[in-house]
Amino acid sequence: MYGLFLLLFSVFSLLASSSLFIFVSSSNVPNFPEFVQVGLVDDMEVSRYDSNTRRKVPKQDWMNKITEEDPTYWEETTQRLKGSQQTFKANIEILKQRLNQTGGVHILQVMYGCEWDDETDEVVNGYEQYHFDGEDFLVYDLKTETWIAPVQQAVPTKHKYEHNKAFMAQRKQYHTTECVDWLKKYVEFGRSSLMRKDLPSVSLLQKTPSSPLTCHATGFYPDRAHLFWKKDEEELHEDVVRGEILPNHDGSFQMSADLDVSGLKDEDWGRYSCVFHLAGGQEVSKRLDKRDIRTNWKTNDGAVAGGVVAAQFLLTGCIMGLIVCLKKRPQGKVETLLSSSGSLMCVC
Template sequence: MKEFIMLVLFCHVASPVHHSLRNFFTGLSGVPNFPEFVVVAFVDDVESDYYDSNTQRMVPKQDWMEKITDDLPNYWDSQTQILQGSQQVFKVSVDTLKKRFNQTGGAHIVQWMSGCDWDDETGVTNGFHQFGYDGEDFIAFDLKTKTWIAPAPQALITKHKWDGLPGETERWKNYLTQECIDWLKRFVDCGRSTLLTTELPSVSLLQKTPSSPVTCHASGFYPNKIMLYWMRDGEELHEDVDHGEILHNHDGTFQKSVDLDLSSVKPGDWGRYSCVFQLSGVEEDIVTKLDPEVIKTNWGKTEIKRDGEKPSDLTIPIVAAVAVIALLLIAGIGFAVYKKKQAKSPPSSQNSSETEIQKLNPEA
């Protein structure tokens, strides 16, 4: 089966005053035991709401998202209705694209991602709007030129059609640069007490065997806007360094590791190396000197643990990685959709309406 899971969660930003809103819509065909249609939304990389074709209901994923009903009492009902309409269109879109690519059976996925960024200190904003099919870029909106970019030949039909609708491209520009930002500000205000929290991690040096790389492991930080790297003599290292992914912890914090290969380094030179952790918005870095005395190891320990024995620290990243994969499958990985609301429609953070959502179909 063609790989269809795309790790599009955690589209990181670089500053605590830099906020992001992401909506990911995914339509699936030929994938058993998985919803045919999934929507996941993220505010500052935190899942804010969720919808799938099994539940047929958009629901908040954070307590602070429920505050949106203070001003918009029918918000969740209106969003649910919009997404129910989107679900039908995505089903048709999968069939349309299968024909365009001359495909019949098998597993296929059509995706749409749209969102915006806003820096509340500088006022700088950015937006994007793009489609994917079977894990590859299909078509994307160029915000600067207000035209569509079609990297796939099969998308040229769609590009020519959509470029011929200047009114719609202007509306998308307005949405990405104005309306999306307004929604983002509203959501950030609702979740301010959570989204603007910072937590510093514990940093450990780990080594499995005397010949293994030394791992600098930071766990328990929040948010995930961080830098973790090795330095030698005060300069950042790029060679002999392997960066791991940022992973979720069960308590909502994050962890990350970076390995340093010391096979060509003389033991007497280890003191020239140090691991640096930087959290955006926090002035003081956490610097951990490469000292053999502080390295945690499992030398001489068996890999199989007895019942009740606590696993070594080296197992933490592995356990977390498995947990993240399970979380992604449950959450419904994919791209999401914003659609522009009609003047008479209820306000929509997904930017959708029953009429305009038909434009999801490349041949509509």
């Protein structure tokens, strides 16, 4: 199964694929483009447009194969997105009026896509969701061919869309035909990349001797993976805190799991292991050994591993952060905040 957006990617078959387009339009956000569109296929970024560069560009080499069929593809889609940029700007103003808001920071997020099963050649689902300032605003239900309005202010838009029979037919046609046709092309062009499996490097990290011990796995692909601690052969749930799967700048992923070792006896350390499990059955296991722990404090030989832990946890940027937030809670709350430095960040 393939798709432009795979909503339940962690529990379905590896033959599942999805495609997703995410639009982010902002108002009065410093150091952030006014308008951004990101295209994803199975969590892999394949294209991007933003209002600073004003160009839609491929983010994977295999996406350039599109020009073999349509030499004008990138130019034509760039021009359409320039028009979308103005539409989104106007829509933010309409939403501000409808919600009785004036100045300040405002974010409009839209994502749409489809999911297709390549074994049965069936459309599994289609997705179209609107979020304003981190709250659900409007959601399309392909199965019932209706729009769901989570807030009262969205009801006029729901009625407008549903009363426009031509528009409703066009949205159904897009999700069940046009989107899937493009998805099939993407899968054909990028099959070797989309079907790849990369195992991670696994490190044991600890900030101070009293800090939890972190098992950090980075560089794996795809993101259908599980990281856990076990004692002997039994998976641990108590004293373990798992982190979210996060994207790396190269398209791979990272994740971590913390273990509280404050009450651990020296003779028991060898009974603990950190295990990374990639969907499909491949595993990497690392036994707990004090000699393998990388730290920011002095080791037994007096050396200082300065900055090791901090370097392991560098994140990639706001766009990918927005994607993680939206995918984590596609029908939930995503708080869009400004940091003290003025940069945009997400809190799921």
